[in-house]
Amino acid sequence: MADSSANGLTSLARALSQPSLDLIEVNDVSPPRSLQLHPGRRRKLSSCNSIENADLITSPCAAEARVLVINTGGTIGMTLHDDVLAPQANAFVKSLRKLPIVHDETYAQQTRMYEYYGSDTLVLPLSKQNKRIVYTILEYNPLLDSSNMTTDDWGRIGKDIERNYESYDGFVILHGTDTMAYTASALSFMCEHLGKPIILTGSQVPIYEMRNDGRDNLLGALLIAGQFVIPEVCLYFYNKLYRGNRVTKVDAGSFNAFSSPNLPPLATAEVDIAINWDTVWRANTTAKFQVKTELNRNVGLLRLFPGITASTVKAFLQPPMEGVVLETYGSGNAPDNRPDLLEQLKKATDAGVIIINCTQCLRGSVSTSYATGKVLIEAGLIAGGDMTPEAALSKLSYVLAKKELDLEAKKKMMAENLRGEMIADLAGAKLCLSDSRFIQVIAKSLSVSCKEELEAIRDALTPTLACAAAKIGDIEALKALKEMGSNLCLGDYDGRTPLHVAACEGHLKMVQYLLSHGASVHAKDRYGDTPLCNAVRFRRKEVVKLLRKTGAHFSRHELEEAGTEMCSLAANGDMDGLEIWSLAGADLNQPGYDGQTAIQVAQAIGKKDVVAFLLRLMSKKSKKVLGEFNDDDDDDDEEEESGVIQFKATPPAL
Numbered sequence: 001m002a003d004s005s006a007n008g009l010t011s012l013a014r015a016l017s018q019p020s021l022d023l024i025e026v027n028d029v030s031p032p033r034s035l036q037l038h039p040g041r042r043r044k045l046s047s048c049n050s051i052e053n054a055d056l057i058t059s060p061c062a063a064e065a066r067v068l069v070i071n072t073g074g075t076i077g078m079t080l081h082d083d084v085l086a087p088q089a090n091a092f093v094k095s096l097r098k099l100p101i102v103h104d105e106t107y108a109q110q111t112r113m114y115e116y117y118g119s120d121t122l123v124l125p126l127s128k129q130n131k132r133i134v135y136t137i138l139e140y141n142p143l144l145d146s147s148n149m150t151t152d153d154w155g156r157i158g159k160d161i162e163r164n165y166e167s168y169d170g171f172v173i174l175h176g177t178d179t180m181a182y183t184a185s186a187l188s189f190m191c192e193h194l195g196k197p198i199i200l201t202g203s204q205v206p207i208y209e210m211r212n213d214g215r216d217n218l219l220g221a222l223l224i225a226g227q228f229v230i231p232e233v234c235l236y237f238y239n240k241l242y243r244g245n246r247v248t249k250v251d252a253g254s255f256n257a258f259s260s261p262n263l264p265p266l267a268t269a270e271v272d273i274a275i276n277w278d279t280v281w282r283a284n285t286t287a288k289f290q291v292k293t294e295l296n297r298n299v300g301l302l303r304l305f306p307g308i309t310a311s312t313v314k315a316f317l318q319p320p321m322e323g324v325v326l327e328t329y330g331s332g333n334a335p336d337n338r339p340d341l342l343e344q345l346k347k348a349t350d351a352g353v354i355i356i357n358c359t360q361c362l363r364g365s366v367s368t369s370y371a372t373g374k375v376l377i378e379a380g381l382i383a384g385g386d387m388t389p390e391a392a393l394s395k396l397s398y399v400l401a402k403k404e405l406d407l408e409a410k411k412k413m414m415a416e417n418l419r420g421e422m423i424a425d426l427a428g429a430k431l432c433l434s435d436s437r438f439i440q441v442i443a444k445s446l447s448v449s450c451k452e453e454l455e456a457i458r459d460a461l462t463p464t465l466a467c468a469a470a471k472i473g474d475i476e477a478l479k480a481l482k483e484m485g486s487n488l489c490l491g492d493y494d495g496r497t498p499l500h501v502a503a504c505e506g507h508l509k510m511v512q513y514l515l516s517h518g519a520s521v522h523a524k525d526r527y528g529d530t531p532l533c534n535a536v537r538f539r540r541k542e543v544v545k546l547l548r549k550t551g552a553h554f555s556r557h558e559l560e561e562a563g564t565e566m567c568s569l570a571a572n573g574d575m576d577g578l579e580i581w582s583l584a585g586a587d588l589n590q591p592g593y594d595g596q597t598a599i600q601v602a603q604a605i606g607k608k609d610v611v612a613f614l615l616r617l618m619s620k621k622s623k624k625v626l627g628e629f630n631d632d633d634d635d636d637d638e639e640e641e642s643g644v645i646q647f648k649a650t651p652p653a654l
């Protein structure tokens with residue numbers, strides 16, 4: 001299949017459109033573990049899966065997936081004792097075995113399943129996708145109400161997953177709902193280079209009761225863990241699969257107990273299970289899965305409230321405290337009229353305590369839009385973006401335990417998005433293009449091997465990346481792209497150059513940078529528009545001036561449009577609009593599509609102020625032509641302010 005003449009993208013497209021012979025051969029000889037059956041069980045397949053040839057070891061119906069269920073406790077397996085709910089040991093498997101919806105005893109018997117997988121193994125009825133999900137339950141002793149769980153319990157779960165990682169396709173963790181968001185967040189960080197689904201679930205009503213949510217939650221979690229390769233720590237509840245480090249418990253009395261305020265669900269289980277693949281976190285490494293169980297417990301959550309005393313804050317930040325999540329108001333604000341409080345925060349960060357700024361609001365992100373937010377940056381806090389306090393706390397615990405990192409490296413890690421737990425800077429959604437390895441990484445993931453292929457990909461991608469950098473005014477990113485050898489004059493798929501984009505956004509410095517690095521003012525996009533025309537439409541006066549100085553002028557098609565555009569501005573009395581067209585070099589006498597000029601339109605509808613304004617502009621322009629104005633006094637013209645108009649050019653006939 002190798003074709004040395006094809007470029008990387010062509011090879012990729014081909015590879016996707018043809019079945020891989022290699023893959024077929026591998027399956028014939030040695031099916032993936034999830035499809036393997038023990039020799040003694042092969043003969044049983046025909047009776048339960050309607051397969052004619054019983055010796056076939058792989059068939060659509062015979063596909064089995066194995067899921068390990070770790071039962072840590074929680075309401076799902078609780079019963080009433082002395083009028084209170086508490087976990088009931090050694091009852092869960094027995095009870096599930098009697099429920100046909102979660103266990104197919106006939107299949108288990110016919111395939112002698114217990115002999116191979118043990119007595120704590122159950123099997124779901126055949127799924128819509130013709131899959132058998134065989135699940136083994138590992139019950140912890142003691143089972144815990146999740147309020148009793150600690151970081152040691154997280155470590156135990158992590159280690160059990162690590163130990164069994166290769167034997168199962170996915171993992172389901174039964175857990176109490178009260179601290180489930182903490183455990184899910186912590187596991188998301190502890191599980192490094194995860195490639196299989198780990199799904200936490202539980203219930204609000206015990207599975208032993210007639211009306212309960214445990215059955216559906218367990219079933220949904222099993223079906224997803226067994227059938228979809230979602231390489232994330234997730235939480236499944238009330239028909240939705242969430243990213244584990246994005247959730248928070250929001251309702252103690254509803255089946256719909258969790259919310260993921262800043263990220264839509266990864267999947268919804270309605271009539272069909274629909275996976276939102278665009279949102280699913282993609283592994284970006286080839287490193288092997290491992291679980292880091294070292295966690296730092298010297299961390300804490302401190303919620304601001306009006307009137308909090310400096311001594312409370314001081315006491316909280318004392319050693320051995322090493323990391324704190326400060327839950328602030330709104331978009332990350334704290335009183336900026338409380339030097340006593342800010343002093344304590346600054347002292348702590350100076351002493352090496354990492355403090356993360358998270359909002360008390362359910363939804364939204366911290367920013368520095370307010371003075372009351374900026375003071376916290378000055379006090380040395382790290383912006384937590386849109387992280388939940390649960391995620392921020394467990395991330396701190398995980399990062400602080402990394403002995404190989406110094407304080408600066410830990411702080412840097414806290415500000416980074418490690419497992420999709422945050423968007424670091426919502427306002428800019430900054431691209432990290434300053435890392436010149438960016439293109440190489442993309443190339444590597446497309447299996448590009450030769451220089452020509454790499455260049456083809458670079459040329460296809462860099463104009464778009466440069467436009468994205470221009471949009472957010474990121475000059476550093478542009479510099480990095482230039483270093484890679486990309487041409488900043490090139491347009492994207494629509495012929496739009498970085499200069500077009502920067503002109504629209506009004507990023508003057510970026511426009512300056514581009515102009516001094518070879519960008520052309522005459523570039524036209526697929527609609528025939530120049531950067532100058534873009535700057536006019538978005539009323540970027542300073543950019544218009546700079547472009548004009550550099551020799552920009554309207555294209556023929558823009559000039560034709562200018563007449564109509566100015567007539568419409570005149571009709572609307574939009575003098576700012578008229579002024580910017582004039583500044584950009586449009587001829588104010590340019591007729592519109594019906595032959596009328598802007599001044600005639602204004603006159604016809606009685607807009608005297610517009611007529612006067614246009615006459616003034618024309619007069620100013622003609623003075624300029626006669627050399628009576630210097631180029632830079634466009635704005636602060638005294639004559640303009642006094643309202644005195646002196647005609648030196650002939651006013652147009654009305």
Ligand SMILES: NC(=O)C[C@H](N)C(=O)O
Nearest residue numbers: 074075145146176177178
């Ligand atoms: N619904 C539940 O699971 C609540 C229980 N208290 C727990 O977190 O273990």
